[in-house]
Amino acid sequence: MKTETLKPEDLHWMCEKCHEKLAVGKVTVEYLGNQFVTDLPTCPKCGQVYISEDLATGKMAEVEQLLEDK
Numbered sequence: 001m002k003t004e005t006l007k008p009e010d011l012h013w014m015c016e017k018c019h020e021k022l023a024v025g026k027v028t029v030e031y032l033g034n035q036f037v038t039d040l041p042t043c044p045k046c047g048q049v050y051i052s053e054d055l056a057t058g059k060m061a062e063v064e065q066l067l068e069d070k
Contacts, residue, residue: 022041022044027042
């Protein structure tokens with residue numbers, strides 16, 4: 001996953017906890033013992049990550065299926 005997968009509307013979100021505008025940052029995602037580094041909207045203060053429904057049900061679901069099929 002790369003920054004190109006982010007949509008402009010993904011960067012209009014605010015952190016509920018900190019009331020900070022999300023910014024793109026490096027995030028390590030782990031699934032079934034595999035780690036991936038990707039760029040996702042993140043709160044610069046607390047580190048909370050926003051994963052859009054499209055990303056969760058699209059690209060991430062594909063990766064999960066590939067790993068489970070191994």
